[in-house]
Amino acid sequence: MTVMLYIPLMRDLGMSWEDIKSTPRYELEGLLRALNTYTTIHAYDGYTDTDIGQMSKDRPEVRTSYNNSKRLKDKYEILIGVQKPRKVTSFRDLL
Secondary structure: OHHHHHHHHHHHOOOOHHHHHHOOHHHHHHHHHHHHHHHHHOOOOOOOHHHHHHHHHHOOHHHHHHHHHHHHHHHHHHHHOOOOOOOOOOHHHHO
16 A cells, blocks of 8 residues: 555655655645645647547447546536536536
């Protein structure tokens, strides 16, 4: 468990062993959550819906992952004010 915590911090965030040892565990976990969110949001940057459609023919889980990425990106863009929230006008919009 501990190794799974340290490797992404060192590899992806460039933290040294001394940085990790001097940082409280709750801050390290917060950094990992933020890194996971960032990775999820930007996993499909540069791909269009057509590209995802082609990839999902061979691997259907790609579409689910792409939709999760888009949903999370839209959520954070609404939170920071880049996008306006969509108004729900029908039951279909809720789904």
